[in-house]
Amino acid sequence: MKPMKIPRIKNGTVIDHITAGNAVKVLRILDIPQKQSFTVSVAINVKSKLGKKDIVKVENREIAHTEVDKIALIAPKATINIIRDYKVAEKHKVELPDTLVGIAKCSNPTCISNGGEPVESRFIVLDKEKPRIQCYYCDREPDDIASRII
């Protein structure tokens, strides 16, 4: 394996195998770095055996996988590595949860979730492998999920 172009981290979380070009969207979904003051490094279009990929490293923070799983919407092949003392202490693949709240906007303009009500958007996950989601309110399935992410 080629050496990483961004420095190794001592403690924290590495999100690897993000679909190339989607790192920024991943950060947006995870609300990083708005909410935290951790150091975050991002590598875009990193060459790997399986083609290009993006990598996100968050220092000094172990991101719970339930929190990260929602990125499977746009990066279904991503892996989460928890790093402790430069070593991978835990590793797992992202998996979509059963419902997604406040992540994407319904594509139906007359859906009640787009009508200024005090609710967050909510989707039922129909397929976790090839991401397919359906609006909890109006049953609409957005065609292009990535473009619907808030």
Next chain:
Amino acid sequence: MDFTGKDIISIKDFSKTEIDHILKCAEKMIPFAKGEKTLTLLEGKILSSLFFEPSTRTRLSFESAMNRLSGRVIGFADPTATSQKKGETLADTIRMADAYSDIIVMRHPSEGAARLAADFADSPILNAGDGAGHHPTQCLLDLFTIFHEKKHIGKQNVVLLGDLKYGRTVHSLAYALSLYGSDLTFVSPKSLKMPREVINECKNLGATPTSTTKIEKALKNADVLYVTRIQKERFPDLEEYNRVVGTYQITMDLLKAVKKDLIIMHPLPRVTEIDPAVDQTNHAVYFKQAFNGVPIRMALLSLVSGVKL
């Protein structure tokens, strides 16, 4: 089977056994719906009737149903009279109605409105139509009409005719009849065909619907004909519209070759889809169908209130 407190949002929330139970309860309600006998099942109960979009037929049949059960009705029939015009959210209106009543029936122009209302109310929500979404009580009254006229729902030949693309009633009905194993034939002009998603849903339930543009052949063995209105707005020009409407009009002539006990249904209002001469035949059940909205809604109001029927 216990429906106490249950929200009635979509026909898809119900199993076949549950639908059967509702239909049997509705059957018992007929003499009371006609006013031949009286009932006090919901005495002291209040129904909120919230129509954010006008629908006289649905509203009146709900209000009649509640009154026939000796319950009372509060609410509005016209959105201009509501605080929604002043920018109040649906969630807040529902919280208020929830505090003032025991059951809420609601019609709203936005899809998913009933689902949202159910999340904000403790009282059961009965969806009387949410935009292009669901209208489960219409579907149940359609099923009840077949059940009542034919004494059962099952392997019958059912023809759905007209605007199958935009008509939500035919989508729900196709779904529900697939649960019952009915043989479905979809007859429509090419541009208003049954959507592929609906056909796939029917197939997933084991049905094998056929689609055609020809009415005569489909009618030959039909037990039930469900007619829907074809709207002018769906056509680019008037000439094409007039041609299509003429092709699918139900006339006495067309009924010469049909089964004697064929029933013809229509959700109403009807425009020109059915020749008024057909009204006098034994085939026409669309006015009875409109009446059936009352017993089916009486059954639902009682069931969600926890009344044993």
